[in-house]
Structure formats: structure tokens, C-alpha cells
Amino acid sequence: CFLGGQRIIMTCDEQNIKAILATQFSDYGKGEEFNRNFHDFLGDSIFATDGKLWHDSRQLLRPQFVKDRLADIKIFERHCKELVPLLGGDSEGQIVDAMDLFYRFTLDASTDFLLGRSFNSLHHGETDFGKAFKDIQHYESMIARVGRLKFLIPRGNFDSQLKVLNNYVESYIDDTLSIPPAELEKRSKSDEGYTLLHALANYTRDRTVLRDQLVAVLLAGRDTTACTLAWLVHEISTKPQVVEKIRAEIMEHVGPTDKPTYENLKAMKYIQVRCPSRTQKKQNERAYRARELSYSYKRS
Numbered sequence: 001c002f003l004g005g006q007r008i009i010m011t012c013d014e015q016n017i018k019a020i021l022a023t024q025f026s027d028y029g030k031g032e033e034f035n036r037n038f039h040d041f042l043g044d045s046i047f048a049t050d051g052k053l054w055h056d057s058r059q060l061l062r063p064q065f066v067k068d069r070l071a072d073i074k075i076f077e078r079h080c081k082e083l084v085p086l087l088g089g090d091s092e093g094q095i096v097d098a099m100d101l102f103y104r105f106t107l108d109a110s111t112d113f114l115l116g117r118s119f120n121s122l123h124h125g126e127t128d129f130g131k132a133f134k135d136i137q138h139y140e141s142m143i144a145r146v147g148r149l150k151f152l153i154p155r156g157n158f159d160s161q162l163k164v165l166n167n168y169v170e171s172y173i174d175d176t177l178s179i180p181p182a183e184l185e186k187r188s189k190s191d192e193g194y195t196l197l198h199a200l201a202n203y204t205r206d207r208t209v210l211r212d213q214l215v216a217v218l219l220a221g222r223d224t225t226a227c228t229l230a231w232l233v234h235e236i237s238t239k240p241q242v243v244e245k246i247r248a249e250i251m252e253h254v255g256p257t258d259k260p261t262y263e264n265l266k267a268m269k270y271i272q273v274r275c276p277s278r279t280q281k282k283q284n285e286r287a288y289r290a291r292e293l294s295y296s297y298k299r300s
Helices: 012-025 030-041 053-063 076-088 100-116 128-152 156-177 182-185 197-201 207-236 240-253 262-267 278-299
Strands: none
Touching: 030 076, 030 156, 030 207, 053 197, 076 100, 100 128, 100 207, 128 156, 128 207, 156 182, 156 197, 156 207, 182 197, 197 207, 197 278, 207 240
């Protein structure tokens, strides 16, 4: 389709998405215009660059997402315990905005995991940082859609909210850079309170680099996870048989009272099941049509 003078191609085919994000990643760059449009928000971070700049960002971030860090799920469990009761509402029959709760949950967990201090927005409502993050993304999404007509979109609110976001992030950077480099280097991934920001500051003390990479990782940790949770709840709410299988696997590997471990999660194969391939989808569709025809024949 054409929008704002631009030709836009949209796809939901999993093979196309796999090629763009994995197997042919280097063939699908962001481009200079994307970097210009998103630079105030994402800077020269991993999500706004190509080539050497992208590779440098990847080299900087990749060591921070090793098994030892991902295996520490205490942070996520703590915030899950705060989320689940809120999904039930304050009274029977109350309508709950689950999407809003998921966004606040992922913001709390992400800031806790990446920065060492959670905003606790599940209990305190939408924070100034959360509102700023949302408003900035709304502006950027409009810029991406209108293309050459972007000059028509006022950016007064964007500039003010960007200042709010930067002030929050800068305060975390100030705290980390106040730690002497020698002391920071002694800290390890197993230390209590060790965060992504501490790890990044061991590699660079460039405030701009730290700010850009932190905002990019917060973006990745918040929105994608919140949307995945929303789809998960939507899907399992209509498939009680799936819920039964998930519950049975959890009871088998974790039990009713134990806390899940990284090894538990790896052992639960049903939960990890991948989306069916294109061939499998066609086979499923044929089987479904055959059942429908059989049912129609029996009724007649």
C-alpha cells in the first residue's frame, strides 16, 4: 500500500518475518531516514542503526544476556505475585484493563532487572516515566506512518516527554557512574543488585552510549513482553484443554508450592512448543476440513 507518499509492504507470514529478523537480517537494514526519525528517542542504539554501529551495539549488549542473568527469575516472580491478584479486580464481575496491567508489569520488571530499581507502577498507577514512554512512542509511530508529511505533526508534547524520560534515565546513570571504576569492575553478575547498567558502565562511561542502549533495551523489555502476555491470556482463555496441559506440566516439574527454576522452564516441553510450520498448518487445515465434511455428512 501507499501511505504518506511511501510504498509500504506488510506481512504476517512467519517465513518472511524469520528472513527479516534472522536468516537474512543483513539484507533488511533500518536506513538513514529511520535513524533520523527515531534519533531523539533511540539515539544510535541497536534498534536504530545498521552496519558497524549496529554490530558495536550488539557486541556491547550480548554478553549481558547470558544464562546466569536470565536464570535469575526472582525479580520476575516478585512482580508476577503483584500482578496476578490485580487481574482479578477488586470485586466480582469487575472489568479489568489487562493490557494496562501488562504494560505496568513489564515496566516494573524491566526497570528492576535492568536498572536495579523498579518504578512499582502496579501499585502506584501510571508513573511520569511510563506516560512519557507511551507518549513518545505514540509520536514516533505517527512519524513512521505519515512519512514525508511528518512536519504536520506537532512535537511540543514529544519534546517535553522526552525531557522527562531523559531525566529519569540520567539519574540512574549518575548513580552508576558515581561508583569508582575499580569498585565497579569488582562486582560480578552474581552480586545482589548487579544490573545491566553496571555491566555497560564497565565497558564504557560515555553517557550518550549508556543512555541510548538503556532506552532501547527498556523498549524491547516492555512492549514486546506486554503484547505477548496479552495474546497469551487471550489464547488460553478460549482453550481450557491447553490450560489443563500447561497446569499438568507445571505440577509435574515444579509442584504446587515450589518456585520455578531456569532448569524447570527448560524441562517443560509443552510450554516451549513452537508455532507450526507452513506445512503443518496446511496439514491441520486439511484435517479440519475433513472433520467438517465428515460432520456435515453425518448430520445429513
